[in-house]
Amino acid sequence: xxxxxxxxxxxxxxxxxxxxxxxxxxxxxxxxxxxxxxxxxxxxxxxxxxxxxxxxxxxxxxxxxxxxxxxxxxxxxxxxxxxxxxxxxxxxxxxxxxxxxxxxxxxxxxx
Amino acid sequence: xxxxxxxxxxxxxxxxxxxxxxxxxxxxxxxxxxxxxxxxxxxxxxxxxxxxxxxxxxxxxxxxxxxxxxxxxxxxxxxxxxxxxxxxxxxxxxxxxxxxxxxxxxxxxxxxx
Numbered sequence: 414x415x416x417x418x419x420x421x422x423x424x425x426x427x428x429x430x431x432x433x434x435x436x437x438x439x440x441x442x443x444x445x446x447x448x449x450x451x452x453x454x455x456x457x458x459x460x461x462x463x464x465x466x467x468x469x470x471x472x473x474x475x476x477x478x479x480x481x482x483x484x485x486x487x488x489x490x491x492x493x494x495x496x497x498x499x500x501x502x503x504x505x506x507x508x509x510x511x512x513x514x515x516x517x518x519x520x521x522x523x524x
Numbered sequence: 525x526x527x528x529x530x531x532x533x534x535x536x537x538x539x540x541x542x543x544x545x546x547x548x549x550x551x552x553x554x555x556x557x558x559x560x561x562x563x564x565x566x567x568x569x570x571x572x573x574x575x576x577x578x579x580x581x582x583x584x585x586x587x588x589x590x591x592x593x594x595x596x597x598x599x600x601x602x603x604x605x606x607x608x609x610x611x612x613x614x615x616x617x618x619x620x621x622x623x624x625x626x627x628x629x630x631x632x633x634x635x636x637x
Contacts, residue, residue, distance in 0.1 A: 417566075444624060455615060456567070456628040463624075501566050505624060509580035511557045511617075512626065514566030 415440050417504050419515035427523055429491055434518045436485040436502035444505035445478050445485045446512065449498045456501065460487075492522045526550075528629030530616050536635045537606055544602045545632045549618030556599050557626060558591055559615040567615055573599060606636045 416439040426432055436445070444463055448456040460469045462478035462485060469476050473496065475488045485502055499519045503512040529548045537543050549556050554575050559567035570589065572580040575596040584590070588606075593599040603610055613633050617626040 446625070448628075455630045458625060458627070461625050503566070509572050509574075511559065511569030511572055511580070511583075512567070513569065516564070517566050 415442075415504060415506060415513045417502060417513050417515040419500075419502055419518050421518060422516055423519045425521045425523065426492055428493055431491065432489050434487040434489075434500055434502075434520075436487070436515055438483050438485075438502075438504045438513075440506070441480070441483075442504045442506055443480055444507070446503040446505065447476050447485070447487055448501045448503065450501065450517070451498050459500075489520075494522050494524055496520065497522045528616055528618050528627055530614075530629040530632050532632060533630060534633050534635075536637065539606055539608060539636055541606055542602065542604045543606055543634060544600050545614055545616075545634075546598055546600050547616030547618075547629060548598045549616070550620075550627060553618035553620045553627075554596065555619045555621070555626075556593060557617040557619075558599070558601050559617065560585070561613040561615055561631070563612075570601075603634075606634075608636045610634060611636045 418437045447459040450456050460476040465480040467478045473490045478485045499517045501514050501517045503514045531546045556573040558570040561567040571591045573593040588604045591601045613631045615631045616629045619626045
């Protein structure tokens with residue numbers, strides 16, 4: 414059974430600081446996704462990582478994938494309040510399976 | 525392209541009643557997925573359609589849950605004899621053939637009283 418673990422599950426940080434969210438998964442996969450969810454809202458796609466060593470950046474967020482270590486990271490640089498949300502990583506095994514999500518990291522960025 | 529739409533957005537029902545949710549995927553997306561999200565958890569995959577064919581349904585939570593996509597366009601998810609534990613957000617996602625990213629709809633929030 415594929416398991417996806419995120420840590421931390423809760424993070425409170427100050428504006429201007431840097432931090433990293435970690436996503437570990439238990440079986441081989443070359444497809445890793447990061448989503449953002451605001452309270453009461455649906456999921457917004459942030460990054461799709463498709464190969465070992467993939468790195469993608471958008472604004473203050475950067476995601477990377479190490480398929481050998483089965484690890485993805487989401488790095489936040491100089492956090493701002495607007496980045497407060499819950500961030501999910503998800504793994505795709507392909508075929509008819511849907512995505513397997515982690516429990517999410519609830520991020521609060523305080524002014 | 526108006527995105528994935530879901531109706532209703534909110535549903536309150538009494539235990540034991542049947543409920544049906546609808547999902548309209550993005551036009552020409554032949555793949556459609558249903559997920560359930562409970563409070564404080566990540567979405568949990570339920571079922572998958574490619575066109576009108578339901579290719580994965582073993583992850584539906586019980587035989588009270590069923591889904592259809594009769595013409596390969598919109599889909600419905602039905603829960604029979606609802607229980608309080610069915611209270612959750614039900615999310616639909618779609619993607620086009622040959623493309624792996626899934627686009628999520630706004631969800632239907634079900635409350636069973």
